[in-house]
Amino acid sequence: MTSPFGRALCAMITPFTESGTLDLDGAQRLAAHLVAGGCDGLVPSGTTGESPTTTDAEKSALITAVREAVGDRAAIVAGVGTSDTRHTAELAGEAEKAGADGLLVVAPYYSRPPQDAIEAHFREIADVAGLPLMLYDIPARTGVRIEAETLLRLSAHPRITAVKDCSGDFLAAQKVLSRTDLAYYAGCDEHNLALYAVGGAGYVSTVANVVPDRLRAVLDAFDAGDTARAARLQQRATPLIEAMMAAGLPGTVTTKSLLNALSLPAGPVRPPLRAADPDTAADLAALHAELRAA
Numbered sequence: 001m002t003s004p005f006g007r008a009l010c011a012m013i014t015p016f017t018e019s020g021t022l023d024l025d026g027a028q029r030l031a032a033h034l035v036a037g038g039c040d041g042l043v044p045s046g047t048t049g050e051s052p053t054t055t056d057a058e059k060s061a062l063i064t065a066v067r068e069a070v071g072d073r074a075a076i077v078a079g080v081g082t083s084d085t086r087h088t089a090e091l092a093g094e095a096e097k098a099g100a101d102g103l104l105v106v107a108p109y110y111s112r113p114p115q116d117a118i119e120a121h122f123r124e125i126a127d128v129a130g131l132p133l134m135l136y137d138i139p140a141r142t143g144v145r146i147e148a149e150t151l152l153r154l155s156a157h158p159r160i161t162a163v164k165d166c167s168g169d170f171l172a173a174q175k176v177l178s179r180t181d182l183a184y185y186a187g188c189d190e191h192n193l194a195l196y197a198v199g200g201a202g203y204v205s206t207v208a209n210v211v212p213d214r215l216r217a218v219l220d221a222f223d224a225g226d227t228a229r230a231a232r233l234q235q236r237a238t239p240l241i242e243a244m245m246a247a248g249l250p251g252t253v254t255t256k257s258l259l260n261a262l263s264l265p266a267g268p269v270r271p272p273l274r275a276a277d278p279d280t281a282a283d284l285a286a287l288h289a290e291l292r293a294a
Contacts, residue, residue: 004132004161004183005075005102006040007202008216011048011187013209013255014062016267022058026265028069030209033264035074038216039208042066043104046079047141048206048252053270056091060098067099077134077204081106085121092129102132104164104204109142115150126159133159134204138166138187148172155180164204165195174198189241193218193234197227206251207241210258210288236294240287249276257281258288 012034015026031042044066045051045059054062063078070076078100080091085108092103108121126133135154137146145167154160155176165173166187173195177184183201186192192203196219208215214237221230244254252269257276259266261284269275276284 003201005077005134005185007219008039008208008212009041009043009075009077009185009202009204010034010039010208010212011043011046011204011206011251012066013252013259013266014044014049014054014058015265016270018267020268020270022054022061023265023267024061024065026267027062027065030259030265031066031069031074034208034212035070037208037212039074039212041075041077041204042070043077043079043204046104046136046204047106048209048255049079050252050270050273051079051081053273056094059091060094063095063098063100075101077102077104079104079106080125081108081136083108083110085124088121088125089128092125092131096130100131102134102162103129104134104136106136106138107142107144107146109144112143115147118144118146119150119154122154122160123157126154126157129159131159132161134162134164134183134185135160136164136166136187138164140166145169148175151176151182152179155182162201165191165200170194170198173200189215189245190238193222193230196222206255207237207244209255210244210262211237211240211291214291237291240284240291243284243287247280249280254280254284258284261285262288 015023017023078095082088139145162183164185164187177199186195186203189207218233256266
């Protein structure tokens, strides 16, 4: 499977100062740290990056800063998806100007458009964009699926090249994989190895913010033919993945809790998100330390 943006992508958080302003110096330091840890792609301004509460100008500034920090050592896939087709197209243009290599475009959320409207939305963005698109299927957040048949039709567009899959529907993913050249990236960390094993391109990971090397090692072991080791490494990461992504708090909150504890750039979350409570923060730190010691 071709991986147009690399294999190990991090859904990067957006660092803020303690007063809540954009921390561009922190973003550059974090981006460099993630690339050094094994990430060959970074995805700024996704929902992990608090895109609903950052301005268009902040999004552009963030892409520019990250590009300056990592140069050509990693691909940058900028989150530009909104529930407004026109606004998404505008963000796509600004992301290209700021130095992005690709665009992450989520299905239009809240309004729950039918499949023909979802398809038209993506086609309009792809028609006007100068960069390749990664479509983001996360129905638990958007309220709509990008159905397999829709993806099959969209795959014919030359600028629609990849999918970030948070659908949990492995049959649909394999159906699209078997009939298209779309690169499929796991968007849920618990599926990183499973999707890769059936032909996926890699992952777009929130957990990679805090253990980029541990997640990259899973793919490296699989590529080396040591599938048993790959499985063990994925299993070792499972307790931290569960705590960060499936314990009732958004991944942005748990990630920033850990990064702050590790003295890496993060800062506060923006409302309506709230910081993890002390007990949760302590539990996360213990699980992180346990994985790092393994």
